[in-house]
Amino acid sequence: MPAPAALPPTPAPAVALPTPPEKPTIVEQAIKSGEPIPAKKLFAAEKLPSLGKAMAIGYYPRGCLQGGVALPVNGPTWQVMRISRNRMWGHPNLVRFLERFAPAAAKATGWHGILIGDMAQPRGGPLPFGHLSHQIGLDVDVWFMPMPSHTLSADEREKTSAINLVSADWKHINTKTWTPQHYDFIRVAAEQPGVERVLVNAAIKQEMCRMQGAKHPEWMDKVRPWYGHHDHIHVRLACPPDSPSCRKQPPVPESDGCGKALDYWFSDRVLHPKPKPPNPNAKPPKPITLADMPPACKTVLAAPDKPLTALQKND
């Protein structure tokens, strides 16, 4: 039997076929139904920032970001890591801070530049994993690691890990990984205008106190110990003047935070916390929903996307 002749190509329709109506997004559904969908799901679903003037809304661990801007993933003295997470967004003040800090840190350390971890999601809000804060576009993690001289591939940015500067017992710095350049890296961050906190592991703070001897410079007040932070600093900026509903955090205590103030962080309670006995009656924690967030965050979620041309504009 002869092979059937190939079918003639289907002619393209002269007019575009009608497309089915678009499915409402998870956000539209939630807003319409008032259903308690976890806010982290709603914010993670947004791939672009909202239209509107840049504004940090709410509190660092409970809020959102209007009119966010992106930090370019490659700068002269920085590269953004873990691009797949889409967390290179922030208030313009945060982007400006990084554009200032990166060359200053490179100069002070002799590094090629810095590696930038998480900032915020395009519209801020709670994150599905990784942090409690980073919600209003004023927090950023920067790795304790010099930027390599080459442009990292997308794969390298996902797979490279930051360097741990703390010893295995968590009581000292790791002399194999800690360098004097790390001291300057942290100092330059704390010296930048608008910076309220630079969070580091207590063992790192302790080493900086030790290096300074009896008298500590004023910027040391801003370098505060916190859990983790052995492989990155977390920089938190002050509420910007253009963001009236940004809630200020309490000022840092008027103290350099050296000496006795660090004892707590090396106590058994912190270093070897006792696991709590399981409670079979305990209810799982209720996820944060839109109703728990500042009302303006609903508007931010519902707002149209910012046009692509405006994504990196700093105003």
Ligand SMILES: [Zn+2]
């Ligand atoms: Zn952080």
